[in-house]
Amino acid sequence: MVTTTPTAPVLTLPAAHGGCPFDPPPAYDRAARQGSVTPAELADGTSCWLVTGYQEVRTVLSDPRFSADARHPAFPFLTPGRRALATANPSFIRLDDPEHARLRRMVTKDFLVHRIDAMRPGIQRIVDEAVDRMTARGTSADLVADFALPVPSLVICLLLGVPYEDHEMFQARSRTLLDNRTTPAEAGEAQHALTGYLTDLAAHRRRHPADDMLSRLAARTDLSLAETAATGLLLLVAGHETTANMTALSTLALLRRPAQADRLRADPGLVRGAVEELLRYLTIVQSGLPRVTTEDVELGGTPIGAGEGVIALLSTANRDEELFGAGAELDVTRDARRHLAFGFGVHQCLGQPLARAELQIALETLLRRLPGLRVTVPEDELVFRGDSVVYGLDALPVAW
DSSP states (O other): OOOOOOSSOSOBSSOOOOSSTTSOOHHHHHHHHHOSEEEEEOTTSOEEEEEOSHHHHHHHHHOTTEEOOTTSTTOOOSSHHHHHHHHSSOOGGGSOTTHHHHHHHHHHGGGOHHHHHHHHHHHHHHHHHHHHHHHHHOSEEEHIIIIITHHHHHHHHHHHTOOGGGHHHHHHHHHHHHBTTOOHHHHHHHHHHHHHHHHHHHHHHHHSOOSSHHHHHHTOTTSOHHHHHHHHHHHHHHHHHHHHHHHHHHHHHHHTSHHHHHHHHHOGGGHHHHHHHHHHHHOSOTTOEEEEESSOEEETTEEEOTTOEEEEOHHHHTTOTTTSTTTTSOOTTSOOTTOOTTOOGGGSOTTHHHHHHHHHHHHHHHHHHOTTOEEOSOGGGOOBOTTBSSOOBSOOEEEO
16 A cells, blocks of 8 residues: 555645635635645545646546545545535445446436426426516515525426425525534434435325326335435435525626626527536535545556545636636636536536526526616625535625
8 A cells, every 4th residue: 555645734624715706715726736636634634635637636536446435434524514414324426336326327317408408498487487576576686595596496396396385494404414514413413304304205205106206216116215315315405505506606707797798698599608617617516526545546646545535626627727728717608518517427416407407597587587687785795605515605685
């Protein structure tokens, strides 16, 4: 075994935000300038490797020697709360093949592009109804509470078969699960509540099936109710929190650059490419994706021993100047299709076709229907979720 555990960490993870709210934490940028693979330290004092370069991140996420199995004793957790969540009834994103592939295959067909395309009229209706509700109440709103959060919540509830009237419960507990400040006890309580809720719902769907994903999973004889609940929990939390935060942040980024927003209004055909650029530029999973080595490897010229933690930073990879020139700038005409915002390899985001459809429809509709949309508070009054696994905004006061 190669003994290469770093002894002089350059920073402690997760790093604090600062400066431009759309940029990765400054410490991550400094690490990227030092090299594509640099030493770091986790909150519990454990040493690990921070991977910042585009090609190196792709390698970490696609090479099976970098394990995603959170049950590995050396798996790197950013916080004690993350450890408590990932090791209790882990979802398939925290497993390796063949377990990962077995569970993932059970829901893959629900997210195929042609199926999501068939959902677009329904998503458009949900988006239009959200705008209708906002405009009916007046000329101002909180874009997070009134639009960005309810739209993906409604969509994922319809897809999964979760009653939307329970949204306040699952949104609050989802936020707890994603907050890096959450203690193990708080994480356990939130996970227990949501898992229990989804287990009961799956048991009900097994007896009274409907045309939804949870019913199809619950009907399988090769899937336990616990596995069904774990998969449902992953899809429910990821299915609304990520898209909600991307919608609000994307809107803010465009409103700060009115010339680019005007280009999208003038040519709605640019929206699909603009969404890819916004995904690259914002990269809301800013704290990275953890892995652990299962054997000695060399990455970016750096030897890493077996059983060492690695954090792959999507945010810096998506601004790697070798691939994305002027990567710190937002350019809605850029070809950003090679971004890593959804990850890479076998564990890349299952729901990316749905996220793309929701973002494309939401942003095009907002820009078209609310041409005078503007933020009504100074930027320094906006509260960003820098302590969350999924970066975002608490609120976005707007008027039109």
